[in-house]
Amino acid sequence: MKDVKMDKLTKAYLDHGMISEEMTFFKKFVEGIDADEVENYLSRLRTFSEEYITNHFRFEEEEIFPMILKYGNEKEKKMVHMLKDDHVTILKKLDKFMKQVASYGAHPTEKEIEEIMISSRALLEMVLIHARKEDAHLFPNL
Structure with missing residues (x-):
C-alpha cells in the first residue's frame, strides 16, 4: 500500500511539474508581446x-534523433520520424507567425495585438503537444 501511495504522489508531483513548466514556457512566450513594450517585442519574439x-x-535532430534511428527499435524510429514531421510543421507555423x-510594425494596433495573441496561443499549443509526445513516448526509452 505504501508503494501505491508513493506512486500516486510521484505521479501528482510530476504532473504538477509539467504544468508548472508549461506555464513558465507560456509566460516567457507572452512576455515577448507585452503591449506595454511593443518597441522591442519583435526582437524578443525572435530571440x-x-x-x-x-x-x-536543431539539438534533437543533430544529437538525439540520429542515435535513436541508429540504435532504436522500429517503434522508436517511427516516433522519431513523426517528431521530425512535427518540427517541420511547427517551424512553418513559427515562420508564418513571425511574418505576421x-x-x-513596431506599433501594432489593439486588433493586431489580439491577433498576435491568438496566433501565439495556437503556436504554443502545437509546441506543448509536441513536447508531451516526446516526454511520453520518446525520452522514457532513452
Whole structure:
C-alpha cells in the first residue's frame, strides 16, 4: 500500500511539474508581446523562438534523433520520424507567425495585438503537444 501511495504522489508531483513548466514556457512566450513594450517585442519574439524552439529542434535532430534511428527499435524510429514531421510543421507555423508579427510594425494596433495573441496561443499549443509526445513516448526509452 505504501508503494501505491508513493506512486500516486510521484505521479501528482510530476504532473504538477509539467504544468508548472508549461506555464513558465507560456509566460516567457507572452512576455515577448507585452503591449506595454511593443518597441522591442519583435526582437524578443525572435530571440525567444530561436532559443526555445529552433535551437531545441536543431539539438534533437543533430544529437538525439540520429542515435535513436541508429540504435532504436522500429517503434522508436517511427516516433522519431513523426517528431521530425512535427518540427517541420511547427517551424512553418513559427515562420508564418513571425511574418505576421513583423507585418504589423513596431506599433501594432489593439486588433493586431489580439491577433498576435491568438496566433501565439495556437503556436504554443502545437509546441506543448509536441513536447508531451516526446516526454511520453520518446525520452522514457532513452
